[in-house]
Amino acid sequence: MIIRLLLxxxxxxxxxxxxxxxxxxxxxxxxxxxxxxxxxxxxxxxxLQARLATVARQLRGQNVQLPPREVIERQLLERMITDRVxxxxxxxxxxxxxxxxxxxxxxxxxxxxxxxxxxxxxxLEKDGIAWIKFREEIRDExxxxxLRDREVESRIIVSDGExxxxxxxxxxxxxxxxxxxxxxxxxxxxxxxxxPDQLMxxxxxxxxxxxxxxxxxxFAKVAASYSDAPDGLSGGAMGTRPLDRLPALYGxxxxxxxxxxxxxxxxxxxxxxxxxxxxxxxxxxxxxxxxLKQTRARHILIKVNELVSEAEAKRKLVALKERLDNGxxxxxxxxxxxxxxxxTKGGDLGWMYQGDTVPEFEKAMDELKINQISQPIQxxxxxxxxxxxxxxxxDATAERQRLTARQVLRARKSDEAYQDWVxxxxxxxxxxxxxxxx
Numbered sequence: 406m407i408i409r410l411l412l413x414x415x416x417x418x419x420x421x422x423x424x425x426x427x428x429x430x431x432x433x434x435x436x437x438x439x440x441x442x443x444x445x446x447x448x449x450x451x452x453l454q455a456r457l458a459t460v461a462r463q464l465r466g467q468n469v470q471l472p473p474r475e476v477i478e479r480q481l482l483e484r485m486i487t488d489r490v491x492x493x494x495x496x497x498x499x500x501x502x503x504x505x506x507x508x509x510x511x512x513x514x515x516x517x518x519x520x521x522x523x524x525x526x527x528x529l530e531k532d533g534i535a536w537i538k539f540r541e542e543i544r545d546e547x548x549x550x551x552l553r554d555r556e557v558e559s560r561i562i563v564s565d566g567e568x569x570x571x572x573x574x575x576x577x578x579x580x581x582x583x584x585x586x587x588x589x590x591x592x593x594x595x596x597x598x599x600x601p602d603q604l605m606x607x608x609x610x611x612x613x614x615x616x617x618x619x620x621x622x623x624f625a626k627v628a629a630s631y632s633d634a635p636d637g638l639s640g641g642a643m644g645t646r647p648l649d650r651l652p653a654l655y656g657x658x659x660x661x662x663x664x665x666x667x668x669x670x671x672x673x674x675x676x677x678x679x680x681x682x683x684x685x686x687x688x689x690x691x692x693x694x695x696x697l698k699q700t701r702a703r704h705i706l707i708k709v710n711e712l713v714s715e716a717e718a719k720r721k722l723v724a725l726k727e728r729l730d731n732g733x734x735x736x737x738x739x740x741x742x743x744x745x746x747x748x749t750k751g752g753d754l755g756w757m758y759q760g761d762t763v764p765e766f767e768k769a770m771d772e773l774k775i776n777q778i779s780q781p782i783q784x785x786x787x788x789x790x791x792x793x794x795x796x797x798x799x800d801a802t803a804e805r806q807r808l809t810a811r812q813v814l815r816a817r818k819s820d821e822a823y824q825d826w827v828x829x830x831x832x833x834x835x836x837x838x839x840x841x842x843x
Contacts, residue, residue, distance in 0.1 A: 441482060442837040443489045448482070455538070457481055460638050462532070469640050470623050472630040477638075480629065482840070484638060487827060490834045492545060495552045502547045505709055507540060509785065510547055557823045563814045571810045584648040586659055587684040589624055589641040592824065594633040595676040597832045611670050611677035618667050624681050633676070634824070645684075650816035655680050675824035698759055701795040702770055703752035705738060706745040708787035718788045722781040726790055729778055735792055744787065756797075758805070766791070 441448040460481060464471055471477065515525035526536050593611045596603060614631040618624055625640030632641050648656055655678070658668040662682040671678050705725060707718040725738055736751025743752055759767070765784040770791050773779055779791040 438839070440838070440840050441486055442835075442839070443486050444493055444835050446489060446493065448485055448489065453478065453482060453485065456485060459534070459542075463639060464625075464629065467625070467640060469625040469629065472626055476630045480631075480638060483633060484635070486834075486836055487633075487635075487831050488545065488549065490830050491549055491552055491827070494830060495548050500548060500552060500555070502544050502551070503710075507544050507547065509709075509783075511540065511543055514543070553823055557826050558815075558819065561815050561818045561822055563811050563818070567814055568807055568810045571814060572806060584685060584687040585645055586648050586651070586682060586686075587645040588643045588651070588655070588659060589628060589681045589683060590634065590643055590655070591624075591628045591632040591637070591641055591679040592634040592675065593631060593677040594824075594828055594831075597829060608670075608677060611679065615667070615670055615679055618679070618681075624667065635827075641681075646816075647813075648685075649813050652820045653817055654678065655820075656817070673821060673824075675821065675828055698798050699756045699796065700770060700793060701756050702754050702791055702793045703735060703739065704745070704747070704754060704766075704792070705735075705743045705752055705790045706787050707742070707789075708744040715783075715788070719781050722788050722790050726778060726780065729790070735778070752792075753794075 437449050437451045439447045440450050440453055457478060460477065461471060472480075511525075512522060515522050518525060518528075520528065529539055530536060591611075591614055593607050593614070595607055599607070610631060614627050617627050625642070628637050628641030629639075631637070634641065636642060648659065651659060652673075654671055654673055658671060658678075658680050659682050662668060662680075664682055664684050667681045668679060705722065707713065707721055709715050709718050721742070725733075725742060728738065729735055736753075739752030740748050742748075745752070747754055754762075761767075762770070763784050763786070765782065766789060769779050769782040769789075770793060773791065773793045775793055775795065777793065779789070781788045782791060783789075
């Protein structure tokens with residue numbers, strides 16, 4: 406009897422275990438799912454969570470308090486949708502980034518972190534960032550940057566009348582360039598054909614964001630929670646720039662603020678804005694026009710491409726440098742070897758003002774003595790040998806003043822034009838949300 410009872414207990418236990426196992430097998434295990442469809446492409450939950458981990462790590466590195474998970478997920482998904490729309494457009498219009506350009510960009514990032522490429526890769530992988538995934542994210546960032554240059558910067562028009570008005574108001578305009586400001590902002594995008602109800606709801610969100618800031622909430626956290634701007638997820642930081650190069654509406658708002666203060670809400674065609682003045686340096690006092698330094702230089706450029714590696718470009722320039730050191734004619738070697746349009750002029754670049762060329766080239770050029778020839782110098786264009794022929798200083802000419810005015814006015818228009826272009830691209834895209842809260 407006891408044996409039969411034990412057998413029955415054993416059989417019952419086995420049946421319970423089997424039932425539990427079957428129940429576990431019957432429960433679906435989520436591998437991945439679609440959270441949004443952008444035109445004909447899907448954004449998956451795994452993609453969203455991977456980006457979320459990266460953004461969270463960046464915010465912690467900036468000592469920014471993280472918003473609630475559901476809030477930052479919603480903001481991040483919107484950013485991913487906007488980026489995806491632009492990347493699709495870039496692909497459709499033939500914008501590509503070569504592996505050579507990508508490798509050069511990653512090397513500059515590694516150099517900026519004072520690491521060799523191998524150490525930089527090891528550091529990323531130690532932090533759980535897959536190298537292949539990192540490369541593609543940087544490639545996408547470069548594509549977006551080139552797309553902005555092509556689609557936005559090339560369309561900004563500054564009229565002669567605007568330049569005349571700028572130069573005619575030195576107290577209100579030109580002296581603002583003596584002040585440098587560090588700012589952050591929040592942008593709540595308004596669709597191009599927004600209804601009154603949409604405007605009311607977006608305006609209410611802007612007011613909610615401002616109310617949180619007024620109650621003492623960290624501006625960067627609120628920006629990460631509310632802002633639709635590309636820099637929103639990094640706290641809305643706009644960096645440091647001359648006051649006169651801020652968008653016009655931002656400049657007017659910032660002039661009224663002291664460091665640490667936050668503006669009221671203001672409108673632009675792109676949406677609702679809130680701006681914070683973090684720091685301010687300099688004075689608006691009028692200053693006399695200063696003498697400008699000019700350098701006349703020539704160079705030999707070897708471009709890096711699919712046929713010429715970096716090692717080959719440097720080797721070629723080292724050989725040319727040795728010939729120059731032994732008395733070869735620079736102009737002749739430039740005509741025969743340089744990949745630049747200046748080759749027909751013996752590499753002569755003419756007189757250049759500070760800021761006329763890329764930082765890597767200018768830094769190396771400024772360190773040279775007259776007639777001295779540099780070692781091979783790398784820039785985004787390739788590798789150079791540089792020789793300084795002359796230096797001089799001259800007063801700012803009327804032509805130079807107009808050029809500076811044009812640059813300032815273009816900078817003012819750039820952010821607004823970009824926001825408007827992104828809004829149009831986003832509004833024209835087909836987007837279907839498949840998240841539980843939509």
